[in-house]
Amino acid sequence: MAAIQNIEGVELSSSSSNSRYGKRDDSVVIKLQSKANISCKFTSNAFQAAPVIIAKKHILNGGNKEKIFLINAGNANAGNGKSGELDALKCCKEVSEFAGLNTEDILPFSTGVIGEPLSTEEHIAAFKKAYSSLKPTNWRKAAKAVLTTDTKIKLVSKTLVKGKKSINITGFAKGSGMIRPDFATLLSFVFTDADINQSLLDRLHNEALSESFERITVDGDTSPNDSSVLVATGKSGIKVRSKAKEIKNFKKELVQLFQSLAQDIIRDAEGAKKEIEIRVEKARNNTVARDVAFTIAHSPLVKTAMYGNDANWGRILAAVGRADGISDISKVSIKLNGTPLVTRGSRDPRHSESKASKSVKSKKVVIKVILNEGKDSFSVLTSDLTEDYVLINSDYRS
Amino acid sequence: MAAIQNIEGVELSSSSSNSRYGKRDDSVVIKLQSKANISCKFTSNAFQAAPVIIAKKHILNGGNKEKIFLINAGNANAGNGKSGELDALKCCKEVSEFAGLNTEDILPFSTGVIGEPLSTEEHIAAFKKAYSSLKPTNWRKAAKAVLTTDTKIKLVSKTLVKGKKSINITGFAKGSGMIRPDFATLLSFVFTDADINQSLLDRLHNEALSESFERITVDGDTSPNDSSVLVATGKSGIKVRSKAKEIKNFKKELVQLFQSLAQDIIRDAEGAKKEIEIRVEKARNNTVARDVAFTIAHSPLVKTAMYGNDANWGRILAAVGRADGISDISKVSIKLNGTPLVTRGSRDPRHSESKASKSVKSKKVVIKVILNEGKDSFSVLTSDLTEDYVLINSDYRS
Numbered sequence: 200m201a202a203i204q205n206i207e208g209v210e211l212s213s214s215s216s217n218s219r220y221g222k223r224d225d226s227v228v229i230k231l232q233s234k235a236n237i238s239c240k241f242t243s244n245a246f247q248a249a250p251v252i253i254a255k256k257h258i259l260n261g262g263n264k265e266k267i268f269l270i271n272a273g274n275a276n277a278g279n280g281k282s283g284e285l286d287a288l289k290c291c292k293e294v295s296e297f298a299g300l301n302t303e304d305i306l307p308f309s310t311g312v313i314g315e316p317l318s319t320e321e322h323i324a325a326f327k328k329a330y331s332s333l334k335p336t337n338w339r340k341a342a343k344a345v346l347t348t349d350t351k352i353k354l355v356s357k358t359l360v361k362g363k364k365s366i367n368i369t370g371f372a373k374g375s376g377m378i379r380p381d382f383a384t385l386l387s388f389v390f391t392d393a394d395i396n397q398s399l400l401d402r403l404h405n406e407a408l409s410e411s412f413e414r415i416t417v418d419g420d421t422s423p424n425d426s427s428v429l430v431a432t433g434k435s436g437i438k439v440r441s442k443a444k445e446i447k448n449f450k451k452e453l454v455q456l457f458q459s460l461a462q463d464i465i466r467d468a469e470g471a472k473k474e475i476e477i478r479v480e481k482a483r484n485n486t487v488a489r490d491v492a493f494t495i496a497h498s499p500l501v502k503t504a505m506y507g508n509d510a511n512w513g514r515i516l517a518a519v520g521r522a523d524g525i526s527d528i529s530k531v532s533i534k535l536n537g538t539p540l541v542t543r544g545s546r547d548p549r550h551s552e553s554k555a556s557k558s559v560k561s562k563k564v565v566i567k568v569i570l571n572e573g574k575d576s577f578s579v580l581t582s583d584l585t586e587d588y589v590l591i592n593s594d595y596r597s
Numbered sequence: 598m599a600a601i602q603n604i605e606g607v608e609l610s611s612s613s614s615n616s617r618y619g620k621r622d623d624s625v626v627i628k629l630q631s632k633a634n635i636s637c638k639f640t641s642n643a644f645q646a647a648p649v650i651i652a653k654k655h656i657l658n659g660g661n662k663e664k665i666f667l668i669n670a671g672n673a674n675a676g677n678g679k680s681g682e683l684d685a686l687k688c689c690k691e692v693s694e695f696a697g698l699n700t701e702d703i704l705p706f707s708t709g710v711i712g713e714p715l716s717t718e719e720h721i722a723a724f725k726k727a728y729s730s731l732k733p734t735n736w737r738k739a740a741k742a743v744l745t746t747d748t749k750i751k752l753v754s755k756t757l758v759k760g761k762k763s764i765n766i767t768g769f770a771k772g773s774g775m776i777r778p779d780f781a782t783l784l785s786f787v788f789t790d791a792d793i794n795q796s797l798l799d800r801l802h803n804e805a806l807s808e809s810f811e812r813i814t815v816d817g818d819t820s821p822n823d824s825s826v827l828v829a830t831g832k833s834g835i836k837v838r839s840k841a842k843e844i845k846n847f848k849k850e851l852v853q854l855f856q857s858l859a860q861d862i863i864r865d866a867e868g869a870k871k872e873i874e875i876r877v878e879k880a881r882n883n884t885v886a887r888d889v890a891f892t893i894a895h896s897p898l899v900k901t902a903m904y905g906n907d908a909n910w911g912r913i914l915a916a917v918g919r920a921d922g923i924s925d926i927s928k929v930s931i932k933l934n935g936t937p938l939v940t941r942g943s944r945d946p947r948h949s950e951s952k953a954s955k956s957v958k959s960k961k962v963v964i965k966v967i968l969n970e971g972k973d974s975f976s977v978l979t980s981d982l983t984e985d986y987v988l989i990n991s992d993y994r995s
Contacts, residue, residue, distance in 0.1 A: 513711025
């Protein structure tokens with residue numbers, strides 16, 4: 200893994216509220232110097248957590264001063280009605296006063312259990328403590344403190360050299376269940392020191408999301424807390440503009456960073472033993488390609504077969520056949536890690552069960568579905584469905 | 598359970614092909630006397646098994662003579678291309694010659710593993726043997742022989758007394774995974790001795806399906822073999838006509854019988870420990886009600902929480918919030934076995950975790966979701982998601 204680059208204009212730290220997770224750090228503060236541009240995308244779920252409701256208001260009403268993100272893990276502060284919103288607001292208000300800012304300059308984020316009151320005072324104390332220890336280097340500390348059922352930190356850095364100068368991009372994310380692509384599906388914070396105007400930043404953010412977090416799924420469930428944040432501090436002094444030729448390289452690095460975080464989430468999916476990539480090719484349009492890919496990715500029978508090292512192409516073909524826009528499977532071919540399983544609607548004539556079994560045994564499985572109806576393609580990353588997934592999620596109130 | 602009524606005009610039996618399941622009976626023959634009306638509904642999956650393709654042709658081209666259904670368990674004869682169709686045809690042809698009928702008078706049905714060649718000769722021998730032992734009383738024997746991963750037979754009878762005469766309805770079904778509501782989702786065979794014309798029989802069949810098999814789901818997966826058959830032999834001499842007043846009573850009994858089979862399937866769902874009924878009420882239209890119900894029923898997080906006896910209303914509310922047509926959850930209330938969990942979008946003010954925990958512990962869980970937006974409602978039956986489901990389905994080629 201490449202070294203983690205600090206981002207000029209960004210400081211961060213974490214502390215413990217000593218509530219749900221005991222002494223483990225669970226409260227993160229990120230401080231941005233003034234004039235940073237911030238792009239936020241929130242959950243598409245109609246059920247929105249209190250911090251999402253508050254952050255959406257504050258992003259519209261804040262000034263161009265310094266900004267602070269407050270993130271707590273262990274409690275989603277969702278489903279708590281008006282008192283949940285008051286709790287989120289209180290965190291913003293107290294930290295803003297402590298930092299000499301306005302309440303609207305603070306954006307709150309939460310992740311964890313739904314429907315329990317936030318330990319507000321405890322988190323406020325932890326946020327203040329974290330604020331007092333802000334440093335530009337605390338990436339690992341922050342990336343660790345936001346985790347819930349995750350087992351690993353997800354932290355990635357990229358550098359784009361421009362003559363004697365360079366642009367850095369660093370981001371971290373959390374999420375291992377309730378992951379699906381109605382866009383953000385997790386908490387993700389990505390920062391760059393490039394100078395990018397607001398509208399371009401929003402566009403780049405959308406594009407990066409559509410190539411990454413919108414193409415992963417664990418269980419098809421969407422959280423009320425999903426938030427993705429992309430910040431451009433501008434401190435490198437290097438402008439990225441939509442017409443300049445460097446946009447292409449910058450976008451490439453940004454998309455790769457988002458994809459890397461998305462892949463880390465799938466690899467750390469609840470109970471997952473395998474990473475499964477579903478590539479749908481030669482679809483008659485993008486909608487069909489996407490629908491087939493997600494229908495396979497959400498099929499419990501395909502996901503359990505992969506867990507059991509069973510190259511059960513019948514279940515894959517059955518998922519293709521029930522996807523929207525598929526009325527004929529006689530042109531469909533399926534390969535698993537390169538081994539042909541289905542050719543034009545039925546078992547490949549060269550099919551060998553032992554060869555198929557061997558190819559499904561690896562940790563990474565690529566299921567390629569060729570529809571032979573057109574030119575469009577779509578890929579999704581998902582995980583297998585294991586007894587551990589059931590254990591983790593049936594364990595009382597994870 | 599009420600006694601099983603024979604249906605005049607129907608004889609059945611089973612035998613063993615001594616193939617996949619060893620000496621267990623796996624080959625069923627059902628013989629109908631001439632002039633029976635037959636209504637067939639097949640899978641909506643674009644991936645259709647060979648017997649489905651053949652049965653569809655034969656139902657159109659058969660005469661008004663005696664009819665025979667051939668059912669084999671253990672092999673779906675799906676994904677085998679043209680040779681699969683030839684195998685299914687061969688079964689029809691050989692049995693038709695043995696019975697002195699035309700090939701088109703035979704309808705084949707298969708259930709079991711996808712993508713393996715049918716043990717055609719072995720099944721033909723077993724069908725002939727079963728044909729030679731046909732009896733009007735062999736209901737249990739046939740209902741048992743069609744099972745695959747099912748652990749219990751699903752066999753139900755109803756009687757409708759009409760003065761000194763009576764109408765009987767008897768049916769059996771199989772199915773415990775790959776169950777979902779794109780209508781049929783299983784093999785089901787229901788017979789009545791009422792005299793019902795073809796168009797009314799089709800209509801009654803559709804109505805019964807929409808109230809039963811279209812409202813259950815185990816894993817959201819649809820099989821290429823799903824078939825539902827409703828037969829009216831007419832042998833009771835009692836006419837059921839659309840304008841007569843007895844249609845109401847007959848339809849009620851028929852729907853109840855289908856619902857009883859559907860419920861048996863959910864109770865015997867792969868690995869299931871609980872039966873979960875999701876009732877969505879006060880929706881602004883039926884589409885929204887249906888969509889909310891199925892989104893909850895397919896949520897792995899809701900299904901694992903139920904398994905873990907966790908009244909995790911946050912996951913239920915999150916599923917409601919991501920359903921199509923839901924843009925606001927502030928009116929949504931949720932009750933679990935009568936205990937209020939959510940009132941108007943957030944945790945019920947009287948919420949008691951111990952009370953909620955107690956109510957979720959029963960074998961039957963009713964999740965009532967009141968949208969407070971209109972008058973429409975929809976109910977779905979489903980099962981919990983357990984480690985056993987994963988074990989059964991990750992076990993090599995179930």
